[in-house]
Every structure is written in C-alpha cells, then in structure tokens.
Amino acid sequence: MSRSQGSSSSLKRKRPGLSSPSQSLIDHERKLYDVIRSKKDMGIWTRDMKKETNLPDNVVNKSLKALHAKNLIKEVVNIQNKGRKHYMATEFQPSKELTGGSxxxxxxxxxxxxxxxxxxxxxxxxxxxxxxxxxxxxxxxxxxxxxxxxxxxxxxxxxxxxxxxxxxxxxxxxxxxxxxxxxxxxxxxxxxxxxxxxxxxxxxxxxxxxxxxxxxxxxxxxxxxxxxxxxxxxxxxxxxx
Missing domain, CATH: 1.10.10 (Arc Repressor Mutant, subunit A)
Structure with missing residues (x-):
C-alpha cells in the first residue's frame, strides 16, 4: 500500500468521529432546524414555525438563538412583511419572492x-x-x-x-x-x-x-x-x- 493510500484510509477512519454543528443539536433544536430547512429558499416566519413544531415560545426563541450561534440558520428580510422575523437554513439563498430580486x-x-x-x-x-x-x-x-x-x-x-x-x-x-x-x-x-x-x-x-x-x-x-x-x-x- 502506498503512503498516499495509507493517509487517505487514515482520514476516512477519522471522519466518523468528527462532529458538525448540526450533530450536536438537542431534540428541540433538531425539530426546529428540520422545519426551517424544509422550507428551503422561502424560509419560514417564526409564528408559522411555532405552529408546525408545536413548541412553546420560550423554547422556540432559545432554540433559534442556539441555531443562529451554530451558523445553521440566518434571518432574512421578507420585503412584503419586514416586521416579521423570517429564517432559513444558511445553505440556501433567499428566493426572489422574498427579496424582490434585482x-x-x-x-x-x-x-x-x-x-x-x-x-x-x-x-x-x-x-x-x-x-x-x-x-x-x-x-x-x-x-x-x-x-x-x-x-x-x-x-x-x-x-x-x-x-x-x-x-x-x-x-x-x-x-x-x-x-x-x-x-x-x-x-x-x-x-x-x-x-x-x-x-x-x-x-x-x-x-x-x-x-x-x-x-x-x-x-x-x-x-x-x-x-x-x-x-x-x-x-x-x-x-x-
């Protein structure tokens, strides 16, 4: 076995032990994150996420802060409802319906x-x-x-x-x-x-x-x-x- 192949195998063996921010979520955070992520580039309003998750306000607010700190979600502007807190997973870019486009x-x-x-x-x-x-x-x-x-x-x-x-x-x-x-x-x-x-x-x-x-x-x-x-x-x- 070559040295490069040995290094590659070593890296592969180590990967399962690595943890990502999403792997360290507790139940409430995971439930909220899954709902937000499911909305993709449209995101979701806080009131709607509370309805879908059926979580108490204080739990939702605490979980949002935790998800934001772990860089898993971001707050975005909805041009039609600027006063509402709107969130989406960081991996998505807001749709034109939200931002108004160019x-x-x-x-x-x-x-x-x-x-x-x-x-x-x-x-x-x-x-x-x-x-x-x-x-x-x-x-x-x-x-x-x-x-x-x-x-x-x-x-x-x-x-x-x-x-x-x-x-x-x-x-x-x-x-x-x-x-x-x-x-x-x-x-x-x-x-x-x-x-x-x-x-x-x-x-x-x-x-x-x-x-x-x-x-x-x-x-x-x-x-x-x-x-x-x-x-x-x-x-x-x-x-x-």
Missing part, C-alpha cells in the same frame, strides 16, 4: 435604478421609432450607463409598466416602414405621441402617481399572492399619504 437593495425598492431604466427604455424606443425588448436590452447594454448588467427580463418588466402608464404601446410588426427592422408578427413597442426622443415629454399615465406604476413586479401582484396590495408596504404608505 429591483431591491437591502430590502428597499431601488427607485433610482428603476427610474433611470424607465427613462432609457422610453428614450431608445423613441429614437428607434419601433423596438423589441431584445433590441432595447442590447441598446442599453451597449450604452454602458449602468454599473450592473441589465437583463432582458428587467427590460421586459419595465416596458410592461410603461405600457400601463400609457408611455409606450405594444404593437405587432407588419414588416413595412418603421417596422422594417422587426420581423412580421413580432411584438414590439413604440412611444405614445412623439415621446422623449422627439423633444416632447411622453404622456404620464395615472399609474405613475402610485407605487404600482414603477413596480416591475406588478405582473406578479395578486390579492392573495406573495406579492399583494394587502401586504405591500409601499402601497400602504401611499394610501396613508
């Missing part, structure tokens, strides 16, 4: 980024007369105005919001005239009126006055969904105002 920074809607992207989308559509989402995406990437890469999905969500705001309209190409660069039948967009590219400010729709008008996740917003007007902190603040 539109959010530290749990807050990045209105500056959204506003700038809206402006660029309208500008390029106006300049090109007619443009597809793919064309606008490439134009924005080529401009280099943003420090981060702008994705096709982001542009598509922004353009949908612009359609709701009546700043651009969705049309289908007939392949003629201004539609010459777009294959026949393909969906594309053009500015309402002259648009910003023609020196005239685009028409601002009623949706622009409420948070929904700049929210790129509006297509996923439903009354009983994860993203919902009932739980949206920005919509609530607008109503209070």
């Amino acid at each position: 539109w959010y920074v530290a749990g807050s809607l990045d209105t500056d980024f959204i506003g700038s992207l809206r402006m660029f989308c309208v500008k390029y559509i106006a300049e090109e007369k007619v443009a597809t989402v793919e064309q606008v995406t490439e134009l924005i990437r080529g401009n280099g105005a943003f420090a981060v890469e702008v994705t096709k999905q982001q542009v598509e969500e922004i353009v949908r919001a612009l359609v709701l705001d009546d700043e651009v309209m969705e049309v289908k190409s007939n392949g003629m005239g201004e539609f010459g660069s777009v294959p026949v039948g393909n969906v594309c967009y053009k500015c309402v009126g002259k648009g910003r590219g023609g020196g005239v400010k685009a028409v601002i729709g009623a949706m622009a006055s409420i948070p929904c008008g700049v929210c790129p996740r509006i297509s996923l917003c439903t009354p009983d969904g994860v993203i919902s007007p009932r739980t949206c902190v920005y919509y609530t603040k607008w109503l209070d105002f």
